Amino acid sequence: MRALEKKLIRDLLRLWSQGLAIALVLGCGVAIFLMSYGMFTALTETRAAYYERNRFAEVFASLRRAPQSLMPEIAAIEGVYAVETRVKGSAILDLPGQVESAVGQFISLPASGEPRLNLPLLRSGRFPDVQSDDEVMVNEPFAIANGYVPGDTLMANLNGQKRVLTITGTALSPEFIYTIGPGDMMPDNQGYGILWMSEPAMAAAFDMDGAFNDVSLQLRRHARSDDVIDRLDDLLDPFGGLGAHDRVQQQSHAFIDGELKQLQSMAYVLPPVFLGITIFLVNMVIGRIVALDRSEIGLLKAIGYSNLEVSLHYLALAVAIALIGTLLGILVGTWMARGLAELYATFFSFPYLIFAVRPDIYIIATALGLTTASLGAIQSALSAARLPPAVAMSPPAPPNYQSSMIDRLLLRARPSQRTMMVLRNIMRWPLRAGLTMLGIALAVAVLVASLFFEDTLEELIDSAFYSTNRQDVMLILTQEVNSDALEDIRRLPGVLQVEPAQMHGAILRNGHLEKRVGIEGRPATADLARILDQDGKVVAAPANGLLLSTRLASQLAIGVGDPLTVEFLTGQRETHVVNVAGIVTSYIGLPAYMEDTALDRLMRRSSTFSYANLTLDPAKEQEFHAAIKDLPRLAGTVMIADTLEAFEETIEQNINISMVVYIVIAVLITVGVTYNSARIQLSERARDLASLRILGFTKTEVSFILIGEIAFLALLAQPIGWLLGAGLATAMIAGFESDLYSIPLVLSRDTFALSSVVVLAAAAASTLLVRRRLDRLNLIEVMKTRE
Amino acid sequence: MDQTLAENAVFRTQAVTKVYETGEVRVVALDGVDLTLHAGELTVLLGPSGSGKSTLLNILGGLDHASEGRVWFKDLELTKLNERALTRFRRDHVGFVFQFYNLVASLSARENVALVTDIAPNPMSPEEALDIVGLGHRMNHFPAELSGGEQQRVAIARAIAKRPEVLLCDEPTGALDSKTGVQVLEALDRINKDLGTTTAIITHAAEIRKMAHRVIRFQDGRIVSIEHNETRLTPSEIEW
Ligand SMILES: Nc1ncnc2c1ncn2[C@@H]1O[C@H](COP(=O)(O)OP(=O)(O)OP(=O)(O)O)[C@@H](O)[C@H]1O
Numbered sequence A: 001m002r003a004l005e006k007k008l009i010r011d012l013l014r015l016w017s018q019g020l021a022i023a024l025v026l027g028c029g030v031a032i033f034l035m036s037y038g039m040f041t042a043l044t045e046t047r048a049a050y051y052e053r054n055r056f057a058e059v060f061a062s063l064r065r066a067p068q069s070l071m072p073e074i075a076a077i078e079g080v081y082a083v084e085t086r087v088k089g090s091a092i093l094d095l096p097g098q099v100e101s102a103v104g105q106f107i108s109l110p111a112s113g114e115p116r117l118n119l120p121l122l123r124s125g126r127f128p129d130v131q132s133d134d135e136v137m138v139n140e141p142f143a144i145a146n147g148y149v150p151g152d153t154l155m156a157n158l159n160g161q162k163r164v165l166t167i168t169g170t171a172l173s174p175e176f177i178y179t180i181g182p183g184d185m186m187p188d189n190q191g192y193g194i195l196w197m198s199e200p201a202m203a204a205a206f207d208m209d210g211a212f213n214d215v216s217l218q219l220r221r222h223a224r225s226d227d228v229i230d231r232l233d234d235l236l237d238p239f240g241g242l243g244a245h246d247r248v249q250q251q252s253h254a255f256i257d258g259e260l261k262q263l264q265s266m267a268y269v270l271p272p273v274f275l276g277i278t279i280f281l282v283n284m285v286i287g288r289i290v291a292l293d294r295s296e297i298g299l300l301k302a303i304g305y306s307n308l309e310v311s312l313h314y315l316a317l318a319v320a321i322a323l324i325g326t327l328l329g330i331l332v333g334t335w336m337a338r339g340l341a342e343l344y345a346t347f348f349s350f351p352y353l354i355f356a357v358r359p360d361i362y363i364i365a366t367a368l369g370l371t372t373a374s375l376g377a378i379q380s381a382l383s384a385a386r387l388p389p390a391v392a393m394s395p396p397a398p399p400n401y402q403s404s405m406i407d408r409l410l411l412r413a414r415p416s417q418r419t420m421m422v423l424r425n426i427m428r429w430p431l432r433a434g435l436t437m438l439g440i441a442l443a444v445a446v447l448v449a450s451l452f453f454e455d456t457l458e459e460l461i462d463s464a465f466y467s468t469n470r471q472d473v474m475l476i477l478t479q480e481v482n483s484d485a486l487e488d489i490r491r492l493p494g495v496l497q498v499e500p501a502q503m504h505g506a507i508l509r510n511g512h513l514e515k516r517v518g519i520e521g522r523p524a525t526a527d528l529a530r531i532l533d534q535d536g537k538v539v540a541a542p543a544n545g546l547l548l549s550t551r552l553a554s555q556l557a558i559g560v561g562d563p564l565t566v567e568f569l570t571g572q573r574e575t576h577v578v579n580v581a582g583i584v585t586s587y588i589g590l591p592a593y594m595e596d597t598a599l600d601r602l603m604r605r606s607s608t609f610s611y612a613n614l615t616l617d618p619a620k621e622q623e624f625h626a627a628i629k630d631l632p633r634l635a636g637t638v639m640i641a642d643t644l645e646a647f648e649e650t651i652e653q654n655i656n657i658s659m660v661v662y663i664v665i666a667v668l669i670t671v672g673v674t675y676n677s678a679r680i681q682l683s684e685r686a687r688d689l690a691s692l693r694i695l696g697f698t699k700t701e702v703s704f705i706l707i708g709e710i711a712f713l714a715l716l717a718q719p720i721g722w723l724l725g726a727g728l729a730t731a732m733i734a735g736f737e738s739d740l741y742s743i744p745l746v747l748s749r750d751t752f753a754l755s756s757v758v759v760l761a762a763a764a765a766s767t768l769l770v771r772r773r774l775d776r777l778n779l780i781e782v783m784k785t786r787e
Numbered sequence B: 001m002d003q004t005l006a007e008n009a010v011f012r013t014q015a016v017t018k019v020y021e022t023g024e025v026r027v028v029a030l031d032g033v034d035l036t037l038h039a040g041e042l043t044v045l046l047g048p049s050g051s052g053k054s055t056l057l058n059i060l061g062g063l064d065h066a067s068e069g070r071v072w073f074k075d076l077e078l079t080k081l082n083e084r085a086l087t088r089f090r091r092d093h094v095g096f097v098f099q100f101y102n103l104v105a106s107l108s109a110r111e112n113v114a115l116v117t118d119i120a121p122n123p124m125s126p127e128e129a130l131d132i133v134g135l136g137h138r139m140n141h142f143p144a145e146l147s148g149g150e151q152q153r154v155a156i157a158r159a160i161a162k163r164p165e166v167l168l169c170d171e172p173t174g175a176l177d178s179k180t181g182v183q184v185l186e187a188l189d190r191i192n193k194d195l196g197t198t199t200a201i202i203t204h205a206a207e208i209r210k211m212a213h214r215v216i217r218f219q220d221g222r223i224v225s226i227e228h229n230e231t232r233l234t235p236s237e238i239e240w
């Protein structure tokens, strides 16, 4: 090994703690990049391949009922490549050995061979026989959650008739990568299943002989989906079309898209922060080494090493640190990616997991790490190259401390000499002090932007459950029924309170802006399912006009008192002009509310309802569940307590994991920045500090100078960090917002306080580590060595 | 200048001037120096502080550029060389010894010498070079474990390991006491005698001039006198 290479290795060993602090920060950036970007590409590609192979449709529409003869007309729409018409229906399932009923989403399989679109992928057993009317294939997660294997049976309430169905196989489908039941907030594989049944059997069970109520389309390559959707809507309108839509509004697709969006923004936001800090740290440390090595650089040049060899030597130092950091990042990133893949496996049902991160992502991550370190070192390496040998051999001129305006102002305050030393040093290196402060502020910001989630979710849960949805159960009916039927529900065992409600699909229009939503009709006196206004006060569903949720109002660019065109997709499909009566808070969905009797009046009909909210006597829950399994026209039930529990459990788990991750991140940033800053300080001022000790200052007094600057910068960084964190939190919330849900911004004092405590503790610990070095400072040695 | 001497010239300068311009101040460090150093010669450069000795040595060694005038190393005109060629020149032909040793702290004595042998075309082994300065037995020691005189001898070993044609020493004994300084001078003298290395030594200890073939005195950036020693003393006979 060449002597210069030995010097490199010894320098690295001597710098191990500083190098490690930098490597950890860089590693963090690499790991997050690897995980988020790697998972983003893996998930995108897996989904694309799955969609392609299993012919996932591009346009979807539901309707009340249309004759099969309409199909050629749909196929003739310009731009349509393939059409699949199906019968869909939902029914209550009675699962043997289970108290609570489950909800089944039934889908027809064509009598003539395999489906053209949305092809289910068989996982076990076989497809149902075309001739049989009691065979079903179920989605694999449902089978696994309930322990079903082909050959098992379950019972279903099909059109008021209880039937025994035999499971012939299990399958997965690109339509149901993410499956969530109506009214649910989280996937519930045990209580919600997809059941495929042959078309003749479906037609018989759901009264759809020679007819269909669901259309999927695949488009030609350059077809414009908006045009196709418009034409399809025109065709389906007379048959109770509920509005066609593209993949963006397909539930499973939309959820995966949301996840992808999050991964992508993570990949684009966090790693650059880490890489930026790494550049700063490498720049600071290598810059200091080059300054310390001044005479050695001169010597190397004097004895004939070229400028290139000398600068490569210092670049190599940075690259070595980068290699360690990148390696750590790759190991941790791979581990995190695996963890995330496991998490996805519980939410998403993919038949094959291309969840391994692609090899080229590793290459990109490595290149990123090396480039970052090189960028940080390049300035110092070049200055080493530029240093003329003759100058390098003579000691550097003392740094140019000047008496500035600020200086004179400060002096008025009569600070101690040591305070002056601290302040002068900050002013001497303003950029470095500024970046150190910014680094610490970023650590605070990262914490604020992750810790606030806890309060935010509490607010979300409080708003979505305790303040608004105070019912125990939602009973969802297959169709609207006359209010008389409310009595049947009231008579069910254990029912304490009943409130009817209506749900109408509708298109809201304001000028050229339009939105397809559900309008909820509720009694003005509703006390279980309540509506809160923006101040958190309970408001009644209005007899005149419509209450819109905030996001819906802003999407339609409409305010209180403005007229809105409402095109109902239910009943007679009437169009009415209704005024906006008010704007209310809602984090889940894009609801719009109206009093139920007002809706009935508008449609000129007697009083009806399509779902009911109930409270139950907990002692009679079992009897209640047994009774509703036989209730006709029941499409589904939502147990609010179960929903809340599932929601809290999932969220809690995720929040805890991510909180740990973010605290680690913030601590790493803080340690990386403060430890290196303090070490550089110590190195630059060892002589000054040793002189003071020789003059008779105590260790504590001397360490004040060292600690003072870091402490000053760390404290100054707190309010900046809070501001940055609040900004980051706001941006994150905006990123999360979708039609499915939004998240309130709740920034409590505790969040800021905890963030600051964590960062300040980490800063104090790393500064104290350096202080220990100061205590061990050998006064004679420091004064003897020539700087 | 007679013919044989001209042929023997290792360094030759012609009206070399060096001017430092730092802000307002203009310092004339060298003011028209004409000088020739001959092959195998040991020269001592004397002169008050700030008279331009180091400046001249740095220019001869290719560490610095002259502001005006010309400098030759044998047939090679140094004043015409660019940075890269000067590096090459130093690597191939020149050995330096400085007042503050300038050892690399993180490398042992042998490794400090190896810094040079790694890149020189025809070096001796680091061990051999250290033997010449009498430090073969200390070669695995780090600079911090060596005395000032020992460190300086390592620096000399490092300078001669490449078998340079010239050895330029700027106050090699400046940081040493007289007794330790003598050991260093003995090493330089032996190298000059045994290897025939042309050697130039800057010093403030006027007594050292007695070991030189020639003594050159500087004042205000000019050469004020050149004298030949008819008889030379050995370093051990010198004390200051
Ligand atoms: N980099 C520089 N910038 C400005 N002036 C310089 C520089 N280097 C040297 N000088 C000046 O040039 C003059 C000659 O310096 P030089 O180092 O050659 O003197 P010297 O004879 O070696 O002195 P000493 O015996 O103290 O080492 C001095 O006046 C010095 O101040």
Ligand SMILES: [Mg+2]
Binding pocket: B053, B054, B055, B170
């Ligand atoms: Mg000098």
